[in-house]
Amino acid sequence: MTEDWVVLKQQVKEASDIVAVVGGYLALRPLGPTFKGLCPFHEDNRPSFDVDPRRQRYRCWACGKFGDVINFVQEFEKISFPEALELLARRAGISLESVKNSTHGPSRALMLDVVRWAAEQFKECLLDSPQAEAARLYLGERHLVGETVRRFGLGFAPGSGDWLVVRAANAGLSTEVMEQVGLIARSQQGSGYYDRFRDRVMFPIRDMRGVPVGFGGRILPNSAIASRAAKYYNSAETPLFSKSDQVYGIDEARQAAQKEGWLAVVEGYTDVLMAHQKGIKPVVATMGTALNERHVKKLRGLVSKVILVFDADTGGEKGVDRAMEVFVSQDMDLRIATLPEGLDPCDLLVQQGPEAFKKALESAVDVFEFKLRQVWAKEAGQGLEGQRRAVEGILSILAAAPAERSVKMELMINRIAHRLGLKEETLWTRLRELRAAKNRGDKAAFVSKEPEPSQPQTAPAAKHEVELLEVILADADLLEQALAEIPLSEIEHPGVRRLMEGLANLALEGITPDLDHLRGRIDNEKLLAKAQVMQDRGSNLDPTQRREVLTEVIERFRHKRTQRQSKEIKNQAMATDDHDQAIEILKRLRQNQNRDS
Numbered sequence: 001m002t003e004d005w006v007v008l009k010q011q012v013k014e015a016s017d018i019v020a021v022v023g024g025y026l027a028l029r030p031l032g033p034t035f036k037g038l039c040p041f042h043e044d045n046r047p048s049f050d051v052d053p054r055r056q057r058y059r060c061w062a063c064g065k066f067g068d069v070i071n072f073v074q075e076f077e078k079i080s081f082p083e084a085l086e087l088l089a090r091r092a093g094i095s096l097e098s099v100k101n102s103t104h105g106p107s108r109a110l111m112l113d114v115v116r117w118a119a120e121q122f123k124e125c126l127l128d129s130p131q132a133e134a135a136r137l138y139l140g141e142r143h144l145v146g147e148t149v150r151r152f153g154l155g156f157a158p159g160s161g162d163w164l165v166v167r168a169a170n171a172g173l174s175t176e177v178m179e180q181v182g183l184i185a186r187s188q189q190g191s192g193y194y195d196r197f198r199d200r201v202m203f204p205i206r207d208m209r210g211v212p213v214g215f216g217g218r219i220l221p222n223s224a225i226a227s228r229a230a231k232y233y234n235s236a237e238t239p240l241f242s243k244s245d246q247v248y249g250i251d252e253a254r255q256a257a258q259k260e261g262w263l264a265v266v267e268g269y270t271d272v273l274m275a276h277q278k279g280i281k282p283v284v285a286t287m288g289t290a291l292n293e294r295h296v297k298k299l300r301g302l303v304s305k306v307i308l309v310f311d312a313d314t315g316g317e318k319g320v321d322r323a324m325e326v327f328v329s330q331d332m333d334l335r336i337a338t339l340p341e342g343l344d345p346c347d348l349l350v351q352q353g354p355e356a357f358k359k360a361l362e363s364a365v366d367v368f369e370f371k372l373r374q375v376w377a378k379e380a381g382q383g384l385e386g387q388r389r390a391v392e393g394i395l396s397i398l399a400a401a402p403a404e405r406s407v408k409m410e411l412m413i414n415r416i417a418h419r420l421g422l423k424e425e426t427l428w429t430r431l432r433e434l435r436a437a438k439n440r441g442d443k444a445a446f447v448s449k450e451p452e453p454s455q456p457q458t459a460p461a462a463k464h465e466v467e468l469l470e471v472i473l474a475d476a477d478l479l480e481q482a483l484a485e486i487p488l489s490e491i492e493h494p495g496v497r498r499l500m501e502g503l504a505n506l507a508l509e510g511i512t513p514d515l516d517h518l519r520g521r522i523d524n525e526k527l528l529a530k531a532q533v534m535q536d537r538g539s540n541l542d543p544t545q546r547r548e549v550l551t552e553v554i555e556r557f558r559h560k561r562t563q564r565q566s567k568e569i570k571n572q573a574m575a576t577d578d579h580d581q582a583i584e585i586l587k588r589l590r591q592n593q594n595r596d597s
Contacts, residue, residue, distance in 0.1 A: 008094065009070065012085055015092035018056045018069040024209045025076055026301040027258050038301050040076060041065045043330075078542075083108040111181050111240055112211060114173060118183050119212040121167055122155025122202040132156040134220055135201050142270050143350050148277045152203070152252065157217060159199030159225070165192075182214065182236040188510035196512060199223040200233065203248065203269045205241065205287070208298075210251040214241030216269060216287065230517055234287055237475055237539065243287035244539040245294045248272055254302060256281030262305040264337070264361055265291060271309075271345035278354040283345075289536060290322035296330045305333040307364045311344050320371055324397045327367045327408075337364035368412050371397070372419060387420060392434075395427065399434035461493035464556040466534065469496055471546040471553075472503060473531060474538025476513045478550050479503055485554045490561065495527050 019035055022028060028035040028051060039049040039060040048062035059066035065075065074084035086109040126132045126149070135156040139149060157164065168178050175193055178184045184193045200217030207213050214235030219226050235241045247265075249272040257263040264283045266272060275283035282303075286295060291308060299306055308323055320336060327334040337360045339348055349357050365373075375390045394416060398409065413431070417424045468486070472479050483504055491497040502521050503513040511517050515528075515535050522528055538546060 008089060009085055011094050012070065012088045012092060013056065013068060015094060016069045016088050017053065018058060018072070019051055019053045021069050021088070021091075022051050022058060022072055027303075039063060039065065040297065040301055044300075077108070079108050087112070108239065111177060111238075112213070114177050114183070115181050115212045115214065115240065117171070117173070118164065118181075119153055119155065119202075119204045119215075121164065122157055122204075122215075123150075123153055124155075125158065126154060126156035126201075129156070129158075131158045134222060138201060138220055142274075142346065144270070144273055145277060148273050151276075152249070152273060153206075153212070155202035155204070157195060157197040157200050157202050159223065161194050161198055162192075164195045164197075180238065181240060182238045185510075185512055188508065194510070196236070197233065199225060205235070205246050205248055206251045207246075208250050208254060214238065214243075214246065216248070218269070232288065233517075236512060236514060242539055244289050244292060244536055245298070246287050247284045247295060247298060248287060249276070249284040250298075252276060253282050253284050257303050261303055262307060263299055263303045264307045264309055265295075266309045266345045267311070268344065268346065274346040274349045275357065278349045278357070280349075280354055280357060289532070290319050291326060292322070292536065293326055293330065294540075296326050296332060300330070300332055305335065307335045307337050307361055308367070309337045309339065309345055309360070311339055320367060320374065321397050323367050324371055334367045335364035336367050336370040337361050368415070372415070376419070391416065391420060391422070391427070391430070395431050395434055399431060399437075459493075461496050464553045465491055465493050465496045467549050468553045469499060469531065469534045470538035471541070471549050472500070472513075472538075473515055473535035474541065475543065475546050476503075478546060479507055479513050482550060482554070483507075486557045490557055495530065498522065498524075498527065499531055 026037045028037045035051040036047040037049045038044040042063040049060050051058045197217045203216040204212040205214040217233045234243050260282050266285050272285045375393050502518050506513040
């Protein structure tokens with residue numbers, strides 16, 4: 001570390017109060033001379049995390065993590081020490097001129113600056129530009145007032161295709177950094193760049209501290225490209241942004257959530273905006289994904305109770321199943337609220353006011369009870385077979401959870417037994433069987449075991465083909481390498497091949513090859529639902545792990561290719577009556593085997 005960095009480090013530590021910084025990430029409460037909270041670095045069931053303002057240190061008495069304010073930011077944000085140092089320096093208003101040449105490549109702080117700059121450009125355009133008139137009308141039709149629009153920093157991206165590219169060039173911003181944070185992309189011909197967001201109302205996605213890290217874009221209903229573009233389009237996975245990790249509105253909801261002790265999770269941006277506009281502040285939304293462990297870990301630092309809000313139309317069945325998996329393994333009170341049929345939260349708030357929405361939240365039931373009622377209503381009238389399916393349905397979800405025999409699991413099994421008049425040991429035995437079956441066939445579960453009646457049953461996808469999709473859907477930048485090494489014709493599973501062909505076609509057209517764009521090209525909802533699961537799994541890997549998995553997958557395809565070629569050569573040798581020709585064929589077979597060894 002250079003002398004300049006050493007000086008900067010000391011300045012940053014003196015200017016950064018650890019309680020204020022950590023309190024920007026976690027809920028802390030004073031306890032004597034220190035502050036207590038749930039540790040973000042392990043599954044903390046009681047406050048084990050201690051922040052000491054006198055020593056400017058933190059320590060977890062359970063997992064042993066400790067350090068100063070820079071160490072905390074580095075650990076929590078999963079960034080390098082210089083990046084954490086620079087992030088805190090900017091927060092404290094400390095100049096980086098003396099050290100700006102000491103780093104290599106765009107730093108996290110610089111990327112955040114670029115995203116913040118873009119958010120301001122979009123915001124100014126929405127508020128002032130004639131190009132944004134249709135966007136302003138659209139927000140007015142959604143009953144959003146100016147104060148809400150400004151508080152959440154909404155913006156507009158014009159449809160020209162290079163509006164932001166031109167403004168960035170005029171501002172002297174690096175195209176490399178603009179591309180890295182997912183604002184622009186290189187054209188297929190390689191001759192220039194284009195805006196990734198076009199003709200969309202822009203929703204800045206801000207972290208818990210209120211710093212923009214990415215964007216969600218809603219295509220205008222009357223846009224010329226609305227028929228062929230995804231309705232909602234998120235930032236691509238970047239070093240700053242992962243949609244499986246971010247929660248929209250958390251910066252605005254955080255303080256109220258800590259005060260109230262609960263947080264409601266809805267499905268859309270405008271649902272969040274309208275709830276806040278109507279005075280119900282502890283409301284956030286996930287980024288088009290089901291609630292997962294990463295979300296829960298983030299929210300557990302703020303509240304002990306989360307309420308998932310579903311429209312009556314959707315029933316939230318898939319979301320409830322996923323929430324149950326999370327509920328079993330996490331120390332959290334997770335509840336389900338259902339809205340009146342035909343209304344989403346925004347519509348309910350506009351048409352019936354905040355009291356109707358509050359009533360729905362107050363009547364929320366715990367996720368397990370909700371699922372029991374849901375399954376029982378569907379199957380109970382179908383006799384013994386219906387009851388069997390009901391039990392299987394619930395136990396199959398519990399089998400997907402990592403917990404084995406926790407107190408929470410004991411209580412749920414007891415409730416099922418009491419409700420259905422079954423022996424608990426019978427349920428435990430069946431649960432163990434389902435868990436074992438899932439562990440054996442987790443990767444093979446890509447295809448539903450109950451295909452559409454009009455379709456023949458499809459064999460499960462091979463593990464390496466599933467892993468290929470997982471990493472590509474999580475990181476579109478890996479597609480080019482995959483296509484260069486793996487001919488699409490070698491992908492045996494039709495579902496995997498169809499998704500990969502769709503991604504390849506998007507790339508050829510100069511469109512970002514991700515799941516958001518793929519949704520507009522594929523009308524098979526079951527296949528897209530499986531693709532979402534694949535993407536979520538891939539997103540749980542860090543970029544290095546994804547590249548390693550892709551390397552292993554490519555090697556597996558090569559091995560299978562060699563095996564096929566060897567088999568074909570062997571068949572040729574067995575089919576010929578010419579001894580000399582057979583010898584030559586067998587030489588080729590050995591050469592082929594040597595290449596694979």
